[in-house]
Amino acid sequence: MQKIDAHLHVNLAGVDADQLIDYMDRHDVDKCWLLTWEELDAPISNLYQNLSPEEVFRVHDQYPDRIVPFYAPDPKTKNLEGTIKKHREKGLRGCGELKVTHKWEERIIGNYLRVIDKYDLPLLFHMEEPRMHYVPDKPDVIQQVLDKLMNGALNGITKHYLTKFSEKTSILKDHIEDHLTYFPGYLYDFANLEKRLRQFPGVDFIGHGPHFWNNISDNPPEILFHDKGDIDRFGIIDRLLTSYPNFYCDISGRSGFNALSRDREKTKLFLEKHHCKILFGTDNTGFDFEGLVRSFQLPDDKLNNIFFDNADRLVTG
Template sequence: MTKIDLHLHCTRTPVPRTDKGFVSTAAEVVPHLEELGIEKAVLLSAGETGGMMACNEDLRCICEEDPVHFAWMCNLDPVEPETIRQRLARYKAQGAVGIGELMINRRLDDPLLREIFAAAGELGLPVTFHMSPRVGFGYGVVDDPGLPLLEKTLQDFPDTIFLGHSQPFWIEMSGDAPTDAEGRNAWGQGPVVPGGRVPALFEKYPNLYGDLSANSAGCALMRDPEFGLAFLERYAQRLFFATDMVNTEMVFPLGEWLDRQVAEGRLSRTAYESVCRKNAERVFGL
């Protein structure tokens, strides 16, 4: 079965390679996706204005040019809170299937973010967020250790689907998650200790979903295979295969790991198909 990748980055026009790497064009990405057994990818936006990473308009054009291989999520710049719903409605009308990845570096209880969450629920646009351990630490929405603001957000916006992503989110899979910024921004390692906040929030809030992209999610599942497989089975209807690739040299191990687990009978075919494809079709209409 081919997969749907719910988290990919690319550009419409070539970006010169630098010492920090490069971003592949949509045309360059397609053969790489085929090699990885990925039939379709959802492109995530950097915002409403330009930059090295593609913005809403770039992604809209890419998907109009190649709707077979690509769909897109829109993003917002942190301006004009009074027009948030209008802007999101326009992007949805243009074909956006969600909001992502949301990475405005403000605390989750910030009024602007709450306006986005309210509008997202009204419009039926799931929100994929990148989390940061604190304001001023890189990019991403901000929560404290233990994710108290995320829990309040899930309570306050029950009609909004939230997809957790990045290290400070997935490090909370284990009950011994670190509390310092650097530790929270690391990949999880070793056996999962009971009492993690992510499993607790998944159990309590049906509007919390998971973006399984990058090594943050990959390590959260593969660090303790017995726990990871049980988590996949229990929440199979709310987890999405994804990569977070930005160029054709990137390959994340989770896809191959999932393939091996189902082939060897450790992961059910039902859970595998839901995570790798069917959830994206059902929740995002792909």
């Protein structure tokens, strides 16, 4: 069975171009979508890592048959259309990963969608909710420890208890409050996303990220960063995948792996139902996504859609 990994980066998590190709060879991955990350004024600089289009095209030039080049310029880019046009002429096949602190409702995102619609590019994007983020200002041990505990250790549980505990200890409370910065979230407003799906039927939208995947269930978590436990009822992503022919998802990242591992019965239903809308991808995690998907023993035609056909169709039209 042919395979496309629809969510990979170069120079992320220590993976350079050679290691990327080596990973693809070892896992019989024929092609990958290679994605950028560009945010011009990231509000919290230590949450951001620039992954440039130059690097994507450099690897593409080396391995033109294996690499499908994607680039999502920051929506604030001056002459966005000129930038897209120039890269389209160089062989750009998609827009992604769009991981920016904007909301779907903003006018700048409307303009962005008009441009990629004109150049016939699918859009792969990341959804994450706003939160308070602990930002260390000195490299001391205590701040390093707090950085871990406050920003995701044990899936958000340590942040919850540490914040509660700090309310009783004023030094810690003051310190934490002084170091918390508001993180405005990435493209997290589902209601306005739905309006954009209707407004741009010619754009194929591919969602992923913690907020996207937490909404596989209809009651997303308050404390946990990645939700756990059984899925009683499917959430909004099930409805959007059902209702909109231009809406897709990629299963990559810890968020996708977690969402598809928490309730095997419901996951099997989800894969059976949306096999024409789901794209295999890993996002440099090294998690065994292939083993996970295969463990549900879907028929070959459905597996073929998830592992290859859906991604192939989206970039070949």
